[in-house]
Amino acid sequence: MCYIVLAHTYLSCSKQEIEPQHHPPYGGIQLKAVDRTDPCPTFLWHTLTQAEIEQTLKTGSAGLNAAEVSQRIKQYGPNRLSTQKRRGVLFRLFMQFHNILLYVMLGAAVITALLGHWIDTGVLLAAVVINAIIGFIQEGKAEAALDAIRAMLSPRATVIRNGKKHEVNAENLVPGDWVILVAGDRVPADLRLVSTTELRIDEAALTGESVSVEKNTDTAQAATPLGDRYGMAYSGTVVVYGMGTGIVIATGSMTELGKINQLLTGIQSLTTPLLRQIDGFGRVLAIVIIALCVITFILGTMWRNIAPAEMFLMVVALAASAIPEGLPAIMTVTLAIGVQRMARRNAIIRRLPAVEALGSVTVICSDKTGTLTRNEMTVQRIICAGHIFDVGGTGYSPVGDFSKEGRIIDPDHYPALSMAIRTGVLCNEARLCEENGQWSVEGDPTEGALLVAGNKAGFHQHIADAAWPRVGSIPFDSRHRFMATYHRDSDGEPWIFVKGAPERILEICSMQLDDDGERPLVADYWHRKASRTAASGLRLLGLACKRATPAKEHLDFSDVESGYTLLALVGIIDPPREEAVQAIAECHRAGIQVKMITGDHEETARTIGAQLNIGIGKKAMSGADIALVDDAQLRRIVLQVDVFARASPEHKLRLVQALQEDSQVVAMTGDGVNDAPALKKANVGVAMGMKGTEAAKEASDIVLADDNFATIVNAVREGRTVYDNIKKFILFMLPTNGGEALVVIAAILFELTLPLTPAQVLWINMVTSSTLGLALAFEPAERNIMSRRPRPPEEPLLSGFFIWRVLMVSMLMMGCTLFLFLWELNHGTSIESARTIAVSTIVMAEIFYLVNSRYIFASVMNREGLTGNYYVLISIVICIALQFAYTEIPLLQAIFQSTSLSILEWLKVLCAGLLIFFIAELEKMALRAGIAPARIQHMR
Incomplete structure (x- = not known):
């Protein structure tokens, strides 16, 4: 279960060869590349082409034959994560008494028993037993953290072997296997993609990326962060759209998921400040009492006779x-x-000492997506020719107004805005659902945001489908970077609607729609607005339309080459929770630093951070920057930076360790498997209960039942x-x-x-x-x-x-x-x-x-x-x-x-x-x- 390392390439590459060299200073500290001359421990598969992969792994489009599979299983082992030898039940139970707090209680019980104080003895022994039982149960749950990660591995996989498709147990995958992915599949191993058709994968649990990632077969630079390796698919992530084929390049413990599993197994739990203090206090008090009794006995017998x-x-x-x-x-x-008090405030305590540890927290490191933000993409801005509209409301609840320059407006009075909203709803594959007052999206979150905006404007999906029936469509394709649908309106007139990457939509547009009708496209205007909006951290989509029928019988890519009218650029973001803003302000008043550590892009992280009052006036730091510095440099930098973007599990773990080495008491929040190592290492690990993975919950000390950052602040109050x-x-x-x-x-x-x-x-x-x-x-x-x-x-x-x-x-x-x-x-x-x-x-x-x-x-x-x-x-x-x-x-x-x-x-x-x-x-x-x-x- 290891990577195949080529002897002739990257055998002794140093960090200086694969990492960027020029970085801005952080608080006066200039980043310096760490020169490591040891051979690279893993192979950079994302840098290789399909031909190089096939040559390296001795495989081809027909896949492996049975003999090769058998030989490689012996060589690499089964595709499952390694397990540690577990302690026996009795040993685990006895080890629950190996605790400073319980030693004090047992000592007090023994003394009270010797003094005949049986009521106190009974109370103390009952408390010891109850604590041991609770610890025994919780340790069993903690060991389930590794099981939760292992459960993320796909049980089955579709492979090509001997030129034929087979469905096999995922444990039997080996490097060199060709795996077919379709929507709904869990990726069974780390893959180098060799073909994709509109393939999108949800990597949030692994990278923290708030939206699904469009995949392709392109190579990437060596230093490319995990979340930007678009030609790779990683074990445990989920295919949400399209299909693809990839070659297995890592299985079991050598997958990215396996690395997280290894990080977890190597982390030792920390004691809390109070337990350390009680230990010292109990020892000193015991010595004082014994000494006092001895001295008093000697004085009484020898001095007072x-x-x-x-x-x-x-x-x-x-x-x-x-x-x-x-x-x-x-x-x-x-x-x-x-x-009990925390449970009433939606904070479920999994380990008893964490209650007190919360009271001494000095730094809260929070994941962004789903913790500080709603994990629900929202349209916030719509840019039309001559107008910029703000959209109120957050999340998937279709409540909010459209406004311009602070004034609420009716979208129907603005032709370009009205048509853009209609295009976003019609050119869409998602579904907006409501159950018991809770709104959710089935499908791509970005498309869901367009549906919510349509509902806010009164243009509901079921009305749109009835009044503008779809005749044909071109699904989103990562190579063309757009989606198109063909409709007829209530008068039978044909329309083609397109949405996609702004630069691609601008290429096919020659006109723009404004209040006076269609005008020639002013490209500079749109480029300026796109740059400014993207710089503010919003993700952009372009919307365009054309009144025309397809050239052929069915809608084809040739129908989306030119002649379109640009309607709008739509700015979408995963908005911060309103209560999180107040909670962070309360943390600042309480002297607690809040740091945002996310796998999302740096621009988005900075924007959300500014809205939350995190890191204002300070630089953000990327995962690539973290990789450049050694531990000593990181300890000096970490307190001066509040926003960390594109952070991998290893980066998050290093940040927590750096803070602890600076004598900080760290609470770490997270919801993905990528957060599990840092959650376990932190003094207090806080997982999300609603949208968090089981791996994150089992590695944590506290689970938030409402996924709300504000609940952490309430828990800190209770801890104090x-x-x-x-x-x-x-x-x-x-x-x-x-x-x-x-x-x-x-x-x-x-x-x-x-x-x-x-x-x-x-x-x-x-x-x-x-x-x-x-x-x-x-x-x-x-x-x-x-x-x-x-x-x-x-x-x-x-x-x-x-x-x-x-x-x-x-x-x-x-x-x-x-x-x-x-x-x-x-x-x-x-x-x-x-x-x-x-x-x-x-x-x-x-x-x-x-x-x-x-x-x-x-x-x-x-x-x-x-x-x-x-x-x-x-x-x-x-x-x-x-x-x-x-x-x-x-x-x-x-x-x-x-x-x-x-x-x-x-x-x-x-x-x-x-x-x-x-x-x-x-x-x-x-x-x-x-x-x-x-x-x-x-x-x-």
């Missing part, structure tokens, strides 16, 4: 108070809630919210655990009676972790969340400010708890009652601090801050009820050695909680007053 058995119980209480059992569970719940909520939980959890730990440490150091027993510490953790902390996972997005800059990928989970707040609140909780505990003991209260007050003080402090934690910097002293999250209110009610049960229910009193509290004692506990609440709000106020808003946003 406390009995080792009693000291051990104290250390157990300290460990129980310091371990953040709720962190892994809250992360899982927060991510799961993010998944998820990260915010995890940080809020940590900022809530650490001070509460720290306050408990400080109470125990202070009691040991100052030889006080232990205010909290280990069982009571576990009760506090169970009540607060299971009820209070969970509520923060449901926090809605803060108003300014999309006005912040993306957080640096390597930003520590705990900043200096976070450490300050943890210490402040921990000290407050310790101080209030110890004060009330010692106060009660000094006033003769029993140790059981004093400890009950201490436990209740910590719980009440955490209840009030939970409300503080809803906003990190903003005040919660308003209606939204106090009541905006009803999950917080519900958790507070549940927590109070549980704490009341702790003090009043005899069974719990017996287990935890608690007592009932009087109203006065409850008021003391309430005052302690309020004190912490107001001090925390005063600290926020001081921060807001003393720190610039930009600095606060950065500290978020």
Whole structure:
């Protein structure tokens, strides 16, 4: 399964020999050709003529015989993509536990089990198992990405062997086979075309080209991009019109499709910033807790002479108070809630960590066709003699007005415009369909755009067919570059309508139609308009007509040689999505760069980019330019260029890698198989759900159910919210655990009676972790969340400010708890009652601090801050009820050695909680007053 390489040609060609040498600078960086003296790894089949191909592959028009086919199958192998040895089911399942997040959860579960905290243990183990199952299922789906590419290979093929046509299994194709293609076929292997008849192939899945490509048998220059090799047909693409014959030049893994498959197999998945941070945070926290427990035990036994058995119980209480059992569970719940929220916004999450990774995205690399644009060709401009008309509306929905210089007009008042619209509808092979309010086109998208324009003008296809019946036609031919149809109008008068390439239509026209009738053709006028319109990125079609009957019985090419009247030039484009424009503006406000990477032509890419506010005032970069530079140059250029055109799968992959090497967090969107490698390599791969290929979906982390770029922005907002909520939980959890730990440490150091027993510490953790902390996972997005800059990928989970707040609140909780505990003991209260007050003080402090934690910097002293999250209110009610049960229910009193509290004692506990609440709000106020808003946003 390899290319045949000629020893006498291109054996040691360098990039300098096949790539263009002169390129404009990008941001002051001059492109330099990369001199590679290694032999070319593949053969440039698109540069060879039919005779050279036949000589190289030892084949002819009669095809191969059975013996040659058998020998070549042994030599090259079957025409299928290579597969990697898959891991066994049990190994895949066990590997799901090889995850930093799950290690933290398992460690917390083991410790809580040793401490007898079985409820927390059960919750943590359930979360571990659920995560493993989800990962196991998703990995199975990820492996299906390669299967999805393999499924694009045609199962059958029509070949010429021994001078006869045969239908064979496509796996049995070999280099040198002659393959016949007809409309509807999937190309079974890479072919060098040797004959074509109006052959058009949809290569969007492979190249990103937004319209089908007209094929011919011409050779191409060595450096010609994949999408411009018109004499080639590539495996996995689809024939939409006409027929052709080609010689197989590559099969299996050596096809362009096979190269993408190989790219996918070589890409390793990346971890997310949060998982890396949690890994570091968990290790540091574990070391700190262990060290703290050891030091405390040593000090207690050797310095304070406390009995080792009693000291051990104290250390157990300290460990129980310091371990953040709720962190892994809250992360899982927060991510799961993010998944649900994104699903409601049409973003389907395939891999759980991608939820958080979205929040740290700094660059979004987007495919153009179908993502930023509608993937529905639309007539935007019609140029007639003396008039330029704009056509409103986008896509295939036939809604829109015709206007001239901003004024809406009636096409029937302009003879040339009216006749041009009629010509576009009549000289047409497509069909415009509507089902359940959704409009679609059967046939060529460009012809579909003409039908939509006709509907907007009230000239519907079924009316046209009835009033202007077709008598004959000449289908589009790539050599002649036009299509012609012969009709009779309602009066029986003959008409020949022609549409095609503007330069070809101009050749056959001697007249032009304007408001005063037919006039001699002014060629300069049309050339100027054509150049200007093409430069703006619109694809042009010429429309012409002639009142005449064919010279012979049937319409023939000789009838389309001269004597026509030029009606109009039609400018067609795949328009940008309106919502994408707004979404990109929001990305810019959020500090996220948006880069458009497309397989389309550079002019079209620049035009669409300008309409979307991408790359304005900057140069676009082509795939040929990318191929010229090395990785170091590309890293310097990639941040300065926003529009990349004619990009191959390898180019897209290199661009993503270059951005990641510059410490960018990259989200990549795409819908074609050509996007799959870059989707898999990106930090967050985003595939289109409606028009995307299965290969793209399976290689992605997220699938957009509505194919809408704006949905990505909504997903980024949710991703930032998820990260915010995890940080809020940590900022809530650490001070509460720290306050408990400080109470125990202070009691040991100052030889006080232990205010909290280990069982009571576990009760506090169970009540607060299971009820209070969970509520923060449901926090809605803060108003300014999309006005912040993306957080640096390597930003520590705990900043200096976070450490300050943890210490402040921990000290407050310790101080209030110890004060009330010692106060009660000094006033003769029993140790059981004093400890009950201490436990209740910590719980009440955490209840009030939970409300503080809803906003990190903003005040919660308003209606939204106090009541905006009803999950917080519900958790507070549940927590109070549980704490009341702790003090009043005899069974719990017996287990935890608690007592009932009087109203006065409850008021003391309430005052302690309020004190912490107001001090925390005063600290926020001081921060807001003393720190610039930009600095606060950065500290978020």
